[in-house]
Amino acid sequence: MPCAYLQGVRSLAVLALLAGCTQLGVVSDGTSVSVGRSNKGKIVDGVRCDRGEGFVVPKKWRERGNRYGTDELVDLIVGLGRRLHGPTRLAVADLSMRGGGLARPWHRSHQSGRDVDLLYYVRDAQGKPFEPEEMYVFDAAGVEKTGTGITIDFPRTWKLVRELVTAPEAAVQRVFMYEPFAVKLLEHAVAIGEPELLVARARKALKQPGDSAKHDDHIHVRVFCSATDQTLGCEDGGPMDMMIGRDEEIAAITHALATKATTAVTATALPSAAIGALCTPTPAQPVCVRHTVPPHLTRLAALLGGGRRIDLRWL
Numbered sequence: 001m002p003c004a005y006l007q008g009v010r011s012l013a014v015l016a017l018l019a020g021c022t023q024l025g026v027v028s029d030g031t032s033v034s035v036g037r038s039n040k041g042k043i044v045d046g047v048r049c050d051r052g053e054g055f056v057v058p059k060k061w062r063e064r065g066n067r068y069g070t071d072e073l074v075d076l077i078v079g080l081g082r083r084l085h086g087p088t089r090l091a092v093a094d095l096s097m098r099g100g101g102l103a104r105p106w107h108r109s110h111q112s113g114r115d116v117d118l119l120y121y122v123r124d125a126q127g128k129p130f131e132p133e134e135m136y137v138f139d140a141a142g143v144e145k146t147g148t149g150i151t152i153d154f155p156r157t158w159k160l161v162r163e164l165v166t167a168p169e170a171a172v173q174r175v176f177m178y179e180p181f182a183v184k185l186l187e188h189a190v191a192i193g194e195p196e197l198l199v200a201r202a203r204k205a206l207k208q209p210g211d212s213a214k215h216d217d218h219i220h221v222r223v224f225c226s227a228t229d230q231t232l233g234c235e236d237g238g239p240m241d242m243m244i245g246r247d248e249e250i251a252a253i254t255h256a257l258a259t260k261a262t263t264a265v266t267a268t269a270l271p272s273a274a275i276g277a278l279c280t281p282t283p284a285q286p287v288c289v290r291h292t293v294p295p296h297l298t299r300l301a302a303l304l305g306g307g308r309r310i311d312l313r314w315l
């Protein structure tokens with residue numbers, strides 16, 4: 001059933017609740033509740049998400065059935081599908097199981113309805129965009145590793161990241177991906193003149209996990225607990241930097257995008273955490289600590305850091 005349809009049903013349910021027609025559940029407020037953490041938790045009244053405008057769930061993940069998320073996460077996916085126009089739809093893989101919990105053997109997280117895997121936008125050997133039916137593993141340049149000629153479409157994937165870090169539907173905590181891809185996306189963003197504040201926000205969100213797969217075959221998105229869910233047992237893990245000054249930052253980015261006034265936002269408007277981690281991991285140091293700014297981001301770094309050398313920690 002399309003997520004958009006389910007959204008409408010849920011809205012009716014909320015209206016019914018407000019009108020006093022429905023009893024409150026044990027912990028639910030009539031909408032979904034993410035309980036616990038991403039790696040130890042469950043979902044109450046999760047929303048099923050199979051397909052909708054602008055996105056598709058390839059057969060492999062449809063059959064797996066890990067299709068449940070919080071209202072906010074599913075709203076985010078629906079919103080992405082509607083906003084990301086292009087020749088192909090966004091391919092959405094696993095969310096959580098019905099009711100959440102440990103989805104063996106696939107995931108350690110994905111337990112509380114706040115995680116979703118997305119496939120990279122790709123092109124075939126002739127450069128033609130297509131909708132992937134599986135996860136391809138890519139080398140650091142974004143070329144599929146077994147010689148199929150399939151490549152990551154970085155410009156389209158940047159548009160996806162841009163939508164994720166500014167989305168109104170849910171507060172995105174992290175966009176996990178292989179660091180060389182993150183650098184390529186940020187290079188592209190700088191090259192096309194995206195607002196510096198947007199690039200900095202994306203830099204904060206894009207992270208290669210230090211304790212699991214490097215995500216050279218898919219993107220993993222995690223959203224924060226909603227304010228209501230926090231009062232009902234939802235627990236955020238990891239850094240909260242994407243929440244610091246979030247509303248103001250997104251408003252400034254939206255303004256900059258609308259007016260193309262990319263220099264209107266200055267370093268002084270940035271919370272210090274927005275400087276983020278401009279760094280490149282090495283094999284010896286996959287989770288990077290204390291790197292200086294790569295040359296291609298020098299102009300951006302100068303704006304963000306006032307020209308000083310930036311020592312950066314990655315978590």
Ligand SMILES: [Zn+2]
Nearest residue numbers: 115116117220
């Ligand atoms: Zn995942």
